[in-house]
Amino acid sequence: MVTQQPPRTARARLAVAGARAATRSTFGKRPRTSAIAEVLFPAVLLLGLGFAIAGLASMIVWMVVEGAARLDLGLFTNPPSRLNPDQAGYRPAILGTLYVIGGVIVLIVPLGVGAAVYLEEYADTSRWFNRMFELNIQNLAGVPSIVFGILGLAFIARGPLRLGFVAAAGSITLAMLVLPTVIIAAREAIRAVPSSIREGSLALGATQWQTIWRQVLPASLSGVITGVILAVARAIGEAAPLLMVGATFFVTRDPHFFEGSYTTLPTQIYTWARQPQEELRVLAAAGILVMLALVLAMNSFAIWLRNRYEQRW
């Protein structure tokens, strides 16, 4: 009996070589380099992650060390002063930030949540303008903050609205800047509410708005609030657009919303940081500590809120 040799075509030869290589690589000895790499690789990854966290930690520790010397009551209650930086404080800046942020909240909550409700509950995505709204919001979220400053300068402080360089102009500029953040977060929260809740409500005879107001919004409230808090925290720390709508004045008296010059925490810090004197830099670091504490507290609260009330339907 003669075993029939298979015809040695090029294809068969290739297949045999491939099968042999596969067998060897699976059952043969593993090369040692790969075993070492398997251990080293996560170490390299951890190094990368550690770098980011070390950067964050060094930033916070440095601020505390640098600014601790000026962390007293006067920091909150005294007006700024170039002549005696040891006594200077952030009173007008803190008040200015409160005014500006108050205005931001008043603007972004109805506008942001309204837009999110419209896009999630009413908008028919087959209409071209609804698709345009959506794309527009995504793009607006990526526009650099300084460009919003240009808009504020040309349209709000001067130009059509002509409010002048007052706190209200800063409010409107910042509100436009953080509006996409609120809309995107609120949409996600609204989308997470299952449609069975809407259908149940509609089946019981509620109108669409009654369904939204009494079922959908309460169910998505924690997500919406998280989005608003994150947006407000961002607005508190934002300085670039405010530089362009007048928040860099040297203000020693308490500001008003619609008249008179104003300043805010981040822009006041920037003004101090630009001065060459050592004491003013310490003052800037102390101001950053105040701002950082505020922003971090808000961010942590938002993250906690999200994790605590994240509903699984």
Place this chain on the structure above:
Amino acid sequence: MPAMAKRAATSAGVGSPRRSLAAARPRYGERLIKLLLGACAAFSVAVTGGIVLSLLSGTVEFLQAVPIGDFLLGTEWAPSFADPRFGVLPIVVGTLNIVFWSLVVAVPVGLASAIYLSEYAPRRVRRAVKPMLEILEGIPTVAIGLWALVFLRPLAEDVFPFLPWTTPTSVGVAGVAVGLLIVPLVASVSDDAMRAVPAGLREGAYALGAGKMRVSLRVVFPAAISGVVAAIVLAVSRAIGETMVVLMAAGARPSITVDPTQSVQTMTAYIGQTATGDIATGTVDYYTIFAVGGLLFLLTLGMNMLAIRLVRRFREVYE
């Protein structure tokens, strides 16, 4: 045909006439609410319109005073000198310098963090690290700018004493600080993309005997590549638009250089610095802000459109 339709209509009407499911009377309140909510959504379009309009009108005024060729191709930037020069290239190069150094930090660190978080990290570590990255993302940029200027810059001089440090501000240090700022962005977008890769792909690779590193690098990473690219594109766009850090730590001297120790001026820093001073409306100086802002807007818009398209692609494939 008409007869048949008539018969069908009568047969449907047999018995009690069926009540229409539509509302008995028009609900004007509901319609008004829908209109108001639609107006809220349209407001964001108005904001974009306002941005485009203000940039465009200012740029047109600017281009009447300065030829577009001189603006885009000129290599000297001194708009407020007695003998003004409007060549934008030095501040564009300054911006590109910042983008380069920030990516040198943010891409390896961000991607390493993302791979670790999505493939290696135990759930407890993940739950501890993710908020930390979110906090890093939320730190005001003024704080990072001051840290870069007063802490990082002297540190860089100690670590690299052989480099020719001459100025108190430097593009390399500012770039690294911006890089740290965008690490969370790179990490979270690419982490999302990697977690969207179906588990079946990983399990298949493990079944064939691949180790964890091989699965991460050869299976998950290529499968998530469009999301990773989107993350990097978004990071570039963010680095281009970052203002406070470069304003404080990169300096204010427009120059075409590749030396990381030198100070440069970026597009954003120019706008921020010029607008801070008391600037008179109607001067060429004033309109220069709009021309530079327009250029900045176009650059970041292009990047963002690209990123949106890429993110959409990985969503479509796996969700």
